[in-house]
Amino acid sequence: MKPSNSRPTLSRRNFVKLTAAVSVTAAGVHLLDTYAPWLDYDQQAAATAQPFEKEAVMPDQMRELVRYATLAANGHNTQPWQFALRDNTIEIRPDVSRRLPVVDPQDRELWISLGCALENLLVAARAAGYAADVTYPTADDVITVRLAADTPQPSPLFDAIPLRQSTRSAYDGQAVPVADLEKIQVTPLEPGVTLRFVTDPAGMATIVEYVAEGNLRQYADQAFVSELITWLRFNKKEALSSLDGLYSRCSGNPEAPRWLGRMFVAGTKPQQQADADTAKLRSSLGAVVVAADADDKVAWVRTGQVYERLALTMTALNIKSALLNQPIEVAELRSQFQSALGLGGAAPQLLVRYGYAAALPRSLRRSVAQVLI
Numbered sequence: 179m180k181p182s183n184s185r186p187t188l189s190r191r192n193f194v195k196l197t198a199a200v201s202v203t204a205a206g207v208h209l210l211d212t213y214a215p216w217l218d219y220d221q222q223a224a225a226t227a228q229p230f231e232k233e234a235v236m237p238d239q240m241r242e243l244v245r246y247a248t249l250a251a252n253g254h255n256t257q258p259w260q261f262a263l264r265d266n267t268i269e270i271r272p273d274v275s276r277r278l279p280v281v282d283p284q285d286r287e288l289w290i291s292l293g294c295a296l297e298n299l300l301v302a303a304r305a306a307g308y309a310a311d312v313t314y315p316t317a318d319d320v321i322t323v324r325l326a327a328d329t330p331q332p333s334p335l336f337d338a339i340p341l342r343q344s345t346r347s348a349y350d351g352q353a354v355p356v357a358d359l360e361k362i363q364v365t366p367l368e369p370g371v372t373l374r375f376v377t378d379p380a381g382m383a384t385i386v387e388y389v390a391e392g393n394l395r396q397y398a399d400q401a402f403v404s405e406l407i408t409w410l411r412f413n414k415k416e417a418l419s420s421l422d423g424l425y426s427r428c429s430g431n432p433e434a435p436r437w438l439g440r441m442f443v444a445g446t447k448p449q450q451q452a453d454a455d456t457a458k459l460r461s462s463l464g465a466v467v468v469a470a471d472a473d474d475k476v477a478w479v480r481t482g483q484v485y486e487r488l489a490l491t492m493t494a495l496n497i498k499s500a501l502l503n504q505p506i507e508v509a510e511l512r513s514q515f516q517s518a519l520g521l522g523g524a525a526p527q528l529l530v531r532y533g534y535a536a537a538l539p540r541s542l543r544r545s546v547a548q549v550l551i
């Protein structure tokens with residue numbers, strides 16, 4: 179009989195099996211950790227969009243206002259902003275290291291992004307009990323918001339800030355109740371900025387045609403595709419380490435290692451992209467063009483404010499939206515698009531589609547500490 183305390187001996191074959199099993203498990207854990215989006219991404223996304231800390235007092239309250247400002251829409255999720263806190267004033271400045279020189283050579287979308295952040299900041303400031311006085315950018319490239327104590331004005335738009343997202347999936351075709359459509363249509367404007375709602379088949383056909391043409395031109399442009407790839411985050415590891423950029427799952431795409439994702443995007447045929455966006459537009463209930471009488475920094479900031487206000491209004495009504503700016507970003511198409519839609523002297527700035535859909539994962543933001551100067 180074998181002594182009961184004899185140590186089990188591992189045969190060579192079992193040792194090889196065990197080693198193989200351990201390697202496979204380790205590789206599995208590594209893959210899961212790298213590409214399984216549900217592990218710590220959701221935790222980070224929840225922290226990004228946590229509710230406003232109402233009990234915070236100055237100066238922490240200013241930091242909360244900045245955090246809510248950073249939840250705004252912004253081109254390629256570059257988060258092209260910096261904030262400075264001085265007494266009761268918050269300054270918003272462009273972060274030029276985050277420019278998009280190919281798709282946005284004039285910094286038009288950069289300033290629109292700052293306008294989106296400004297709008298979130300103003301909505302949050304009113305809810306937190308401040309009246310705000312805004313100075314728009316001049317030669318010094320700064321937006322200044324002076325805060326003075328006032329009665330708190332909570333609003334559905336404030337509650338919508340952490341819920342708003344760009345939902346780039348196809349929509350389900352369910353109609354928007356007339357009463358809700360009316361609420362969207364009366365979104366308050368800024369001086370010089372207009373909203374053109376398009377729901378008629380002829381208008382939608384024009385939009386489909388121009389978005390398709392915009393896609394054909396952009397995806398045939400190597401510089402556009404390369405710039406886009408630098409801001410794509412193909413898996414949660416990339417998204418979590420940069421806390422910016424366009425994470426695959428936020429656009430309804432699967433996770434991939436960078437080499438594979440890059441190969442896939444670089445190999446996208448312009449026509450494939452055009453067809454995909456045509457299908458998304460056809461699933462949408464309508465489109466909205468944000469236009470402005472001027473094409474300068476102030477007009478762009480005010481455009482961003484109106485767009486963010488519209489997006490928050492839709493979010494409060496559980497309506498999803500996404501931007502498709504191709505015909506405005508391609509310089510040669512922009513004025514043709516303006517004429518085709520009969521916008522007169524108003525330059526198109528943003529093109530929005532809307533409808534109903536399930537929410538996609540929330541995109542991340544850098545911390546307040548990373549955007550304060």
Ligand SMILES: Cc1cc2nc3c(=O)[nH]c(=O)nc-3n(C[C@H](O)[C@H](O)[C@H](O)COP(=O)(O)O)c2cc1C
Nearest residue numbers: 251252253254255287290291343344501502503541
């Ligand atoms: C000026 C501007 C231009 C944008 N253009 C597009 C676009 O053409 N296509 C798109 O899918 N999203 C576009 N977006 C949306 C951003 O990619 C999005 O806001 C950003 O990735 C952050 O994600 P979130 O809106 O879900 O928070 C744009 C946003 C802004 C402010």
